Amino acid sequence: MAGGHSPGVRRRRLSAALRRLRDDSGMSAADVAKRLKWSPGKVTRSERNEWKFPKRSDVEALLDLYGMEGEERAHLLSLTEEARGRSDWHEYADLFTGPLPDLEAEAVRIRTYETVLIPGLLQTPGYAEAVSRASQVVPPEQIERKVTSRMARRGVLDAPNGPLLTAVIDEPALRKVVGSHTVMAEQLRFLAGMAAHYKVTLLVLADEVGAHPAVDGAFTLFDFPQPEPGIVSIPTVVEALYVEDPAYFDRHTLVFDAVQNLALDPQGSLDLIGSIAAEHDKKA
Missing domain, CATH: 1.10.260.40 (lambda repressor-like DNA-binding domains)
Known part of the structure; x- marks a missing residue:
C-alpha cells in the first residue's frame, strides 16, 4: 500500500x-x-x-x-x-468515514499534535487493538481488519514520495495505560525506534510546560503540493472532521508551531520516552 x-x-x-x-x-x-x-x-x-x-x-x-x-x-x-480510478484502500473503505488513508498517501508533509493517544501512523498492533476495543465504536468482528489497515497505513512513510511526519505528543499520552503496562512499554520502545526513521521527527511536550496553545485538543495538518490548499483534521468521538478553509489551516499552523517550539528537543524527547517505558516495564 x-x-x-x-x-x-x-x-x-x-x-x-x-x-x-x-x-x-x-x-x-x-x-x-x-x-x-x-x-x-x-x-x-x-x-x-x-x-x-x-x-x-x-x-x-x-x-x-x-x-x-x-x-x-x-x-x-x-x-x-x-481521479476516475479506484483507491488502493477500497478493501478497507467500510472502516473509514473520511479520506484519511488517501490524505496520508498524497500529502507531502503531515504535522500532528496528540494529547492522550500515540499517533495512528506510529502505533503498534497491540496498542491499536486496545484503542479500537476501548472506543466501543469499532464492531468486535472488525477490530482485526482495523488494526491491519492501521499498520498498512504506515507504509506511506517508506514510499519514495511519501510524506514527512512531525509528531508532537503530550506527555500524558505516554503515561496513559492503553491495554496494559506491557502493551505500553512495547509501544514506547517502538515509538523510540520510529524516531530514527529519516522521515519522522518525534517531539514530546512535557507536563511541566503546563497550559499551552493546543491544550484544547488534538489535530493534524496535511500539506499538499502548492498551490493545493492544506487540510486540518480534528478527531471526534465517532469520526474526524476535515476542514479545507485556508484561514483555519493557517491558524492551526500557528498553534502547531507554538507547541513544537515548547516541546523537548528530539534527544530530550527520546530520553523521556525511554524513562516512561522503563516505568511501564516495572509495573507490567
Missing part, C-alpha cells in the same frame, strides 16, 4: 485547480454555466469536489473556456483520468 493511489485526493486536486482557473478568469459560476449551457449547480459541484467520476469532456470544456493549453492542460487531463 506504500504510496497508494488515491483518486479521491486527485479529484480534490482537480476541483481546486478548476476553482482557481475560474477565479483567475474573472468569471462567476453563473457566467461559466451560461457559456457552457450548464446548470450553475454543475459548475459549483465540480469546484467543491462533489462529483464521483469527473468526465473528461466536461473538464476539456472548462479548460477550453479558460484558455488553458500546454503542460498544465495535459496535467489536469491526466489528473481527470486518475
Whole structure:
C-alpha cells in the first residue's frame, strides 16, 4: 500500500485547480454555466469536489473556456483520468468515514499534535487493538481488519514520495495505560525506534510546560503540493472532521508551531520516552 493511489485526493486536486482557473478568469459560476449551457449547480459541484467520476469532456470544456493549453492542460487531463480510478484502500473503505488513508498517501508533509493517544501512523498492533476495543465504536468482528489497515497505513512513510511526519505528543499520552503496562512499554520502545526513521521527527511536550496553545485538543495538518490548499483534521468521538478553509489551516499552523517550539528537543524527547517505558516495564 506504500504510496497508494488515491483518486479521491486527485479529484480534490482537480476541483481546486478548476476553482482557481475560474477565479483567475474573472468569471462567476453563473457566467461559466451560461457559456457552457450548464446548470450553475454543475459548475459549483465540480469546484467543491462533489462529483464521483469527473468526465473528461466536461473538464476539456472548462479548460477550453479558460484558455488553458500546454503542460498544465495535459496535467489536469491526466489528473481527470486518475481521479476516475479506484483507491488502493477500497478493501478497507467500510472502516473509514473520511479520506484519511488517501490524505496520508498524497500529502507531502503531515504535522500532528496528540494529547492522550500515540499517533495512528506510529502505533503498534497491540496498542491499536486496545484503542479500537476501548472506543466501543469499532464492531468486535472488525477490530482485526482495523488494526491491519492501521499498520498498512504506515507504509506511506517508506514510499519514495511519501510524506514527512512531525509528531508532537503530550506527555500524558505516554503515561496513559492503553491495554496494559506491557502493551505500553512495547509501544514506547517502538515509538523510540520510529524516531530514527529519516522521515519522522518525534517531539514530546512535557507536563511541566503546563497550559499551552493546543491544550484544547488534538489535530493534524496535511500539506499538499502548492498551490493545493492544506487540510486540518480534528478527531471526534465517532469520526474526524476535515476542514479545507485556508484561514483555519493557517491558524492551526500557528498553534502547531507554538507547541513544537515548547516541546523537548528530539534527544530530550527520546530520553523521556525511554524513562516512561522503563516505568511501564516495572509495573507490567
